[in-house]
Amino acid sequence: MKISIVSLCLLLSIMLTFGGCAKPPVRNYPRPGSSIKATRPQPGVPAKTAADAPKPARRADTLPPAPERMPPPSYDKPLASIGTQPKADTAAGESYLLAATAPLADQARRQLANGDLDNAxxxxxxxxxxxxxxxxxxxLMGRIQxxxxxxxxxxxxxxxxNLxxxxDADLQARNWRLIAESLRGRDNPGAEGAMNKAHELESR
Structure with missing residues (x-):
């Protein structure tokens, strides 16, 4: 009886020893998130967007037609040559100049007659x-000088x-008289010839 109890105890101790050394089976469970591969942008490389995607080539038959060139307009009247003006425009311009300068010329003559030479x-x-x-x-400028x-x-x-x-023979005669007086003021002998030209123009 004592032997059987000793044998049983020895058997139990052996079983407990091997039972403690035994390891449970290890199961390979997948790690969370291991099935999804995340791509991180590399430094210095711009991320691609929808705008960077290649666009389909446009077909040539969808382009709008080129606009037609219009011919230049035709002129029924010939253009005036350079340096010429219509007579109506020339007459109007002369009337405008006369209206603008006549009051100034009259004022300068009055100032000359009054001895106001600077203002004249x-x-x-x-x-x-x-x-x-x-x-x-x-x-008039010559007379003032x-x-x-x-x-x-x-x-x-x-x-x-004179040029x-x-x-205008009358104005030319007055100019030659003015020239004669100017030459006479410098004791120039050409004053007599200038006065003769003035007489010739006045006799016409």
Missing amino acids: QTTAERAVRIDPNNADLWH LARKNFSQAEQLARKS LAKG
């Missing part, structure tokens, strides 16, 4: 700037007036 010259210069092709205004005893300038202004006074 200023007023006459304003008129000449408005109408530089007016021969009578250049003659003669009164100021600027004989050389008076002669030059009178000759300038513009084509066909």
Whole structure:
């Protein structure tokens, strides 16, 4: 009886020893999130968007047709040549210049008659700037310079007036008288010849 109890105890101890060393079976469970592979953008590489996706090529038959060129308009009337103006426009321009310069010329003559030579010259210069092709205004400028005893300038202004006074014998005669007086003021012997030209023009 004692042997059987000892044997039973020995058997139990052996079983307990092997039972404690035995390990439970290990099961391989999948890790959470291991089935989804997350792609992280690499540094320095821009992320692709929907705008970066390749666009389908546009077919040539869908392009709008090119606009047709319109022919230039035709002119029934020939264009005027360069440097010419219609007579109506020229007459209107002359009337405008005359209306603008006549009051200034009258004012300069009154100032000259009153001995106000500085203002007379200023007023006459304003008129000449408005109408530089007016021969009578250049003659007026010459008379003002003669009164100021600027004989050389008076002669030059009178000759300038003669260049513009084509066909106006009366104004040309007055210019030659002005030239003669300017030459006489400088004791120039050409004053007599200039006065003779003035007489010839006045006798026509």
